[in-house]
Amino acid sequence: MQSLLSDGSPSMEVDAVSILKSITPSLEPSKHKGQAGKIAVVGGCREYTGAPYFSAISALKTGADLSHVFCTKDAAPVIKGYSPELIVHPILEESYSVRDEDKKSILAKVIEEVDKWMERFDCVIIGPGLGRDPFLLDCVSNIMKHARQFNVPMVIDGDGLFLVTNSLDLISGYPLAVLTPNVNEYKRLVQKVLQCEVNDQDGTQQLLSLAKGIGGATILRKGGSDFISNGETVHEVSSFGSPRRCGGQGDILSGSVAVFVSWARQLAGEPSMSATVMGCIAGSILLRKAASHAFESNRRSMLTTDIIQHLGTSLEELCPVLVSR
Ligand SMILES: NC(=O)C1=CN([C@@H]2O[C@H](COP(=O)(O)OP(=O)(O)OC[C@H]3O[C@@H](n4cnc5c(N)ncnc54)[C@H](O)[C@@H]3O)[C@@H](O)[C@H]2O)[C@@H](O)CC1
Ligand SMILES: Nc1ncnc2c1ncn2[C@@H]1O[C@H](COP(=O)(O)OP(=O)(O)OP(=O)(O)O)[C@@H](O)[C@H]1O
Ligand SMILES: [Mg+2]
Numbered sequence: 001m002q003s004l005l006s007d008g009s010p011s012m013e014v015d016a017v018s019i020l021k022s023i024t025p026s027l028e029p030s031k032h033k034g035q036a037g038k039i040a041v042v043g044g045c046r047e048y049t050g051a052p053y054f055s056a057i058s059a060l061k062t063g064a065d066l067s068h069v070f071c072t073k074d075a076a077p078v079i080k081g082y083s084p085e086l087i088v089h090p091i092l093e094e095s096y097s098v099r100d101e102d103k104k105s106i107l108a109k110v111i112e113e114v115d116k117w118m119e120r121f122d123c124v125i126i127g128p129g130l131g132r133d134p135f136l137l138d139c140v141s142n143i144m145k146h147a148r149q150f151n152v153p154m155v156i157d158g159d160g161l162f163l164v165t166n167s168l169d170l171i172s173g174y175p176l177a178v179l180t181p182n183v184n185e186y187k188r189l190v191q192k193v194l195q196c197e198v199n200d201q202d203g204t205q206q207l208l209s210l211a212k213g214i215g216g217a218t219i220l221r222k223g224g225s226d227f228i229s230n231g232e233t234v235h236e237v238s239s240f241g242s243p244r245r246c247g248g249q250g251d252i253l254s255g256s257v258a259v260f261v262s263w264a265r266q267l268a269g270e271p272s273m274s275a276t277v278m279g280c281i282a283g284s285i286l287l288r289k290a291a292s293h294a295f296e297s298n299r300r301s302m303l304t305t306d307i308i309q310h311l312g313t314s315l316e317e318l319c320p321v322l323v324s325r
Contacts, residue, residue, distance in 0.1 A: 023264040026322050028323075039068070040070060041069045041128055043070075044130070046094065050247075052069050054308065055157075069089065093139075107138065107139055107142060118152060119152075123153045124143075125160075128157055132159055144170050177218070180253060180280075182223075189219075228284070233277075237288065239285060240292055248304030253283055257280055261276055294307040
């Protein structure tokens, strides 16, 4: 892993495994349920039920204690059916099921339901399998404003990035926002914020400008290497993952980044890196390790569920559990 400072000069090489180890908490009998993280995913609609499941179950498998999903009414039974571990709230609605005159009251009800929980969450993931229905995105914009009021970190992925690219004020100037764009999502962000095309010759500088342009949010640009920046430095995680590009790998990443960000926020003292940057580095190295193991076992038939199965052993290899008694 390499890192660069904002003037383009190389900085001390950062070790992703050490960062992951430094933020992963010990398991202690004195701890109670919830202390290792309470994560929520806002996503899941009629079309997409896999993405929110991948994200929420990956948060649990990375080590969170509780994982919630806030999704549409028709997605909820499907997501519940995948796993009894998830707490599923069927509260969102798409335009096709709502009359115009009911929209205001439905929005108020959605916010009331989410606010019962918001303060308790250590991180909220916005977007896996959310879809792009305008009424649903309007409700989610309001959820994001409430998360911000409560100072809850947000990992924004998938259709959440479609939403914020068109409404940058939702995250602008919020240092607890993490954006995890794939190649398409990154292109749209660059076009909107910097009003130019992606320039890989000057990728580091462009990523710094993008993070600065958004006002301090952390960006994890996914690709052959993952590049992470909050506008001050750029870190690269380039360890080999898997050559398979089946859908859903980014959803795993969003779930584990959310957990690592919430752990990094619990560190005592004044760490040299922000919690959001450390969380991205740790999530990236874990996903790549798990993907490489899943690929070794499954080769061309490797699927996202195979990577999820390897999260536990990969985390154990990177940071063995020390159980204090
Ligand atoms: N099993 C699942 O349920 C999965 C669901 N996924 C979800 O699928 C959704 C889309 O993610 P992708 O990674 O495919 O997104 P991308 O933005 O990479 O691509 C989505 C598709 O939409 C098209 N598109 C681009 N701009 C558009 C616009 N303004 N309006 C309509 N369509 C547009 C693109 O050409 C592309 O074909 C997200 O919610 C994501 O979380 C993925 O995470 C993969 C797995
Ligand atoms: N070309 C590549 N080579 C190796 N690893 C990659 C490559 N592209 C992406 N990855 C890894 O896969 C992870 C997911 O990135 P990807 O670009 O597939 O996200 P995505 O399109 O959002 O996925 P999803 O299908 O879940 O929406 C990244 O963290 C990255 O580590
Ligand atoms: Mg994605």
